[in-house]
Amino acid sequence: MTNPANELIHCETPRKCTHDFRVNCSNCRLSSLCLPLALNSDDVEKLDDIIQRGKPLQKGEHLYQEGSAFNSVYAVRSGAVKAYRVTDDGREQVTGFYFPGEILGMDGINKNSHACSARALETSAVCEIPFGSLEELSVTLPGLQRHFFQLMSREITEDQQLITLLSKNTAEERIAALMLSISSRNARRKLSSSNFRLPMSRIDIGNYLGLTVETVSRVFSRLQKLEILEVSNKEISILDVGGLQDIANVIIENE
Amino acid sequence: MTNPANELIHCETPRKCTHDFRVNCSNCRLSSLCLPLALNSDDVEKLDDIIQRGKPLQKGEHLYQEGSAFNSVYAVRSGAVKAYRVTDDGREQVTGFYFPGEILGMDGINKNSHACSARALETSAVCEIPFGSLEELSVTLPGLQRHFFQLMSREITEDQQLITLLSKNTAEERIAALMLSISSRNARRKLSSSNFRLPMSRIDIGNYLGLTVETVSRVFSRLQKLEILEVSNKEISILDVGGLQDIANVIIENE
DNA sequence: GGCCGCGCTTGACCTGTATCAAGTTTACCC
DNA sequence: GGGTAAACTTGATACAGGTCAAGCGCGGCC
Numbered sequence A, B: 001m002t003n004p005a006n007e008l009i010h011c012e013t014p015r016k017c018t019h020d021f022r023v024n025c026s027n028c029r030l031s032s033l034c035l036p037l038a039l040n041s042d043d044v045e046k047l048d049d050i051i052q053r054g055k056p057l058q059k060g061e062h063l064y065q066e067g068s069a070f071n072s073v074y075a076v077r078s079g080a081v082k083a084y085r086v087t088d089d090g091r092e093q094v095t096g097f098y099f100p101g102e103i104l105g106m107d108g109i110n111k112n113s114h115a116c117s118a119r120a121l122e123t124s125a126v127c128e129i130p131f132g133s134l135e136e137l138s139v140t141l142p143g144l145q146r147h148f149f150q151l152m153s154r155e156i157t158e159d160q161q162l163i164t165l166l167s168k169n170t171a172e173e174r175i176a177a178l179m180l181s182i183s184s185r186n187a188r189r190k191l192s193s194s195n196f197r198l199p200m201s202r203i204d205i206g207n208y209l210g211l212t213v214e215t216v217s218r219v220f221s222r223l224q225k226l227e228i229l230e231v232s233n234k235e236i237s238i239l240d241v242g243g244l245q246d247i248a249n250v251i252i253e254n255e
Numbered sequence C: 001g002g003c004c005g006c007g008c009t010t011g012a013c014c015t016g017t018a019t020c021a022a023g024t025t026t027a028c029c030c
Numbered sequence D: 001g002g003g004t005a006a007a008c009t010t011g012a013t014a015c016a017g018g019t020c021a022a023g024c025g026c027g028g029c030c
Helices: A041-050 A131-140 A142-168 A171-188 A202-209 A213-225 A241-248 B041-050 B131-140 B142-168 B171-188 B202-209 B213-225 B241-248
Strands: A062-064 A072-078 A081-086 A092-098 A117-120 A125-130 A195-197 A229-232 A235-238 B062-064 B072-078 B081-086 B092-098 B117-120 B125-130 B195-197 B229-232 B235-238
Touching (some): A041 A131, A041 A142, A092 B142, A125 A131, A131 A142, A131 B142, A142 A171, A142 B092, A142 B142, A171 A202, A171 A213, A171 A235, A202 A213, A213 A229, B041 B131, B072 B131, B131 B142, B171 B195, B171 B202
Antiparallel strands (some): A062 A117, A081 A092, A081 A117, B072 B125, B081 B117, B195 B235, B229 B235
């Protein structure tokens, strides 16, 4: 009864990992997506030395809070994390979802305090990377410096994609785009790109995409009726990737 | 007849600068906002050595184009620049406006090619900072490395603010927020925070804020009727900053 | 100086999504 | 396992902002 659809492999579900909790970058199966990407094995060990791994976060627990002192960036090892900020009038704005192999917290570098909060959407293991040590190490490992610049740059371009989505696209297009994004991020992690379980609620999805829960729900129903998705609560099957891409890409393209 | 409202000072209008075109970071009046921020005078000279200054861009000229090879980031010295990307279906999305002392082009680091295009909104002088040299220099000047990380982080948080604005706020709130943003950026540059000339068209404003030209125009008219702004074509006077802030901050705040 | 075109404004109408409301299902907890 | 709260779905209605259309005015150019 526990996610039969997800082909769960080592480390994706810490509760099932009975063997060896002493994870390190060298043996982490996410190393090819994560910070070690550009490093040789000697350098990976140097990186590994500065990384701290605490006990897994439970669903709902905070990784950091908006306004708290910035000390580290974080890599998700398993589970899923959402980042959000609270607007002046007290409403929440979800700014991103982070899956295994992805790095969050870089918004805190600017003012030395976190510009948003981050909380676990489900039980999640996270690697903490103290930023001071990372900076020092970057000086001796130019490959690491470059890679970290790239990671920040990627965050910028992804935010800009979201800006475009919010500014130009309909509810249906936004949701199609999010489903495709999650699908391709699953593929990167060698999980199924067509069947997966959404770790976030409809509220979070709507919040992230600038829509109300009701609209999210209606769009899911519509996409199901069109036989593009099969939606069963949080379980998603993409039945027609092409159709989904057509919707996300905005079919208009008339001359 | 040329912008009487703007208190134009040295370098803000290159056409008027008859004296000394050999600008450098040490004598640039923007150095306190720009990259040299965290450097002592010796180090500023090292930075200065890698910076290239071409002739000013004319209105409409491109600084770089989406997809072109990424070699440098750019600091605006005078004028104004807009960054934009073209969506899959051919529409334009403005992702940012850049004023003197601000740095753009960091989106290109990730894939080594520019993720968006940048063009001058008016005659603009720009400093080109070759990224390779900047990386090398960062290794020897940790203050510079840190400052550049901060600049990228600031770009991220600003993008996230825009995401929030687009996702949660009404047309009026978005425009109020943009006016306040331009106002405070002017203040940083010791220009008037209450009277300024918009370098961009209504179309660009609408595009940036996810609104149509008509809506932008209507909101300006409404704010003028409320005696919060005085709008005369591109000339803006903020008559009631408090009122503008109330609108931007979303007055709702009912428990 | 007068003509043309583009950027801007204003009005009338339409539509997508929000809002409000009610009902259903799922998940959690004792 | 049953009770309750939270999450989700579905329907009816309202409204902000989009679309379409027309007119204005400033700036550039011959």
